[in-house]
Amino acid sequence: MSKRSKNHxxxxxxxxxxxxxxxxxxWYSEKDESGQYCAPYLKHVDKTFFIKNYYTVLDGDELSDVVExxxxxxxxxxxxxxxxxxxGIFEAGSVPEFEGEALPSLIxxxxxxxxxxxxxxxxxxxLAIGREVALDVLNQDESDERKQAMLALLQNESKLKELGRTVRVRATIDISDRMASILDGFSLRWAISETNHSYLLSSRIGYQIGNGxxxxxxxxxxxxxxxxxPKHALVLLRDPANRIPPKHVVSPMQMRKINEYAARNSNQIASHxxxxxxxxxxxxxxxR
Structure with missing residues (x-):
């Protein structure tokens, strides 16, 4: 049996x-408990943007890394x-295009x-999720054996966290029909920097922008x-009339706003x- 993955x-x-x-x-920085970023430092990518057992789930009574x-x-x-x-496509002077099934797969x-x-x-x-699930079962299940099991579970924070984490992870990877319908209307464009200005990488990964x-x-x-x-960003948007060109050149001011938004709404950031x-x-x- 392979060793269970823990650094997710x-x-x-x-x-x-x-x-x-x-x-x-x-180059890496993260927020402290006060919400302030620490002084940046060089950090190996094995040790950045991860949480131990973040996607570990219960498979029966055993912990599993199947989702990870x-x-x-x-x-x-x-x-x-x-x-x-x-x-490679950008380096060749072209703009990547995704057609057919490739586009919904990417989205x-x-x-x-x-x-x-x-x-x-x-x-x-x-922990809160696990406790809520256990209480729901306790209130609904009439089996004395099941009730005793839930009462015992409520006294064990470690087990409650495992249960809550499993519920969270399983819910996160589920895509509802409603979400699939919403995503069906999006197209792909690219926002490119042609100056010395670059994008940050953040723990939020992607940013939803409302445009007013x-x-x-x-x-x-x-x-x-x-x-x-650092120079390229995917942009998903609705453009049913196909009026927006595939490539948008980002101004230094717009790049700065994107980076400040990323830093403000994330807990960790990194850069080349x-x-x-x-x-x-x-x-x-x-x-360090």
Whole structure:
């Protein structure tokens, strides 16, 4: 039997690779308990953007990494294949296009990338979820044996967290018919930097932008931006008349706003550029 995976990256290393400063390291900063970013420092991508057992679920009475390996593993493998192709097309002077089934596949992956982050699920606390599930069973199940089991479970925080985490993870990877219908109307565009200005990588991964309205995807003006390299971002938007060109050149001012939004709404950020991340957190980098 293979060893159970415990270090679960919510920003996969295959995406972090596009933002390396050098030798599998990125310039990295995270917020402290007061919400302030620490001084940036170089950190190996094995140790960035991960939480132990974040996607571990219960399989019967045993802990399992099936979601991490099978579900998110397949997504990471897909990204590992598609990113080199995307970068190669840009380097050749063209703009990547996704047609047919390739487009909904990519859109689904982007949405799953955003959903996998702590920022997406931060309102759901595993212990609270587990306790709520146990209480629901206790109130509804008339079996004395089942009630005794739930009463015992309510006294065990570790087991409650395992149950709550399983419920959270299983719910996160589910796509409802309603969500699938909403995503069906999106098209793909690219937001490119042609100056020295670059995108940050953040723990939020993608950003929902409302363009003057709510940033929920029901808003027909809403967009999803996801940087895939320091110079390139995927943009999902609705454009039924196909009026928006496939490539949009981002101004330095717009780039700054995107980066500040990313930092403000994320708990960790990273960059290939020491200068960029210092300017965002307003602190000089340190050696660790």
């Amino acid at each position: 990256h919510y920003v996969p290393k295959v995406l972090q690779k596009q933002f390396w400063a050098h030798d599998e390291h990125v 390996k099978k579900f998110y593993g397949s997504i990471d493998n897909y990204l590992g294949e598609i990113f080199p192709q995307i970068m 689904n992956v982007i949405v799953e990338m955003i959903k996998r982050t702590p920022e997406f699920t931060r309102r759901y606390e595993d 309205g709510p940033n929920g995807l029901q808003n027909h003006n809403a967009e999803i931006w996801m940087p895939v390299s 550029s020491q200068r960029l991340i210092e300017s965002i957190v307003r602190k000089r980098a340190v050696l």
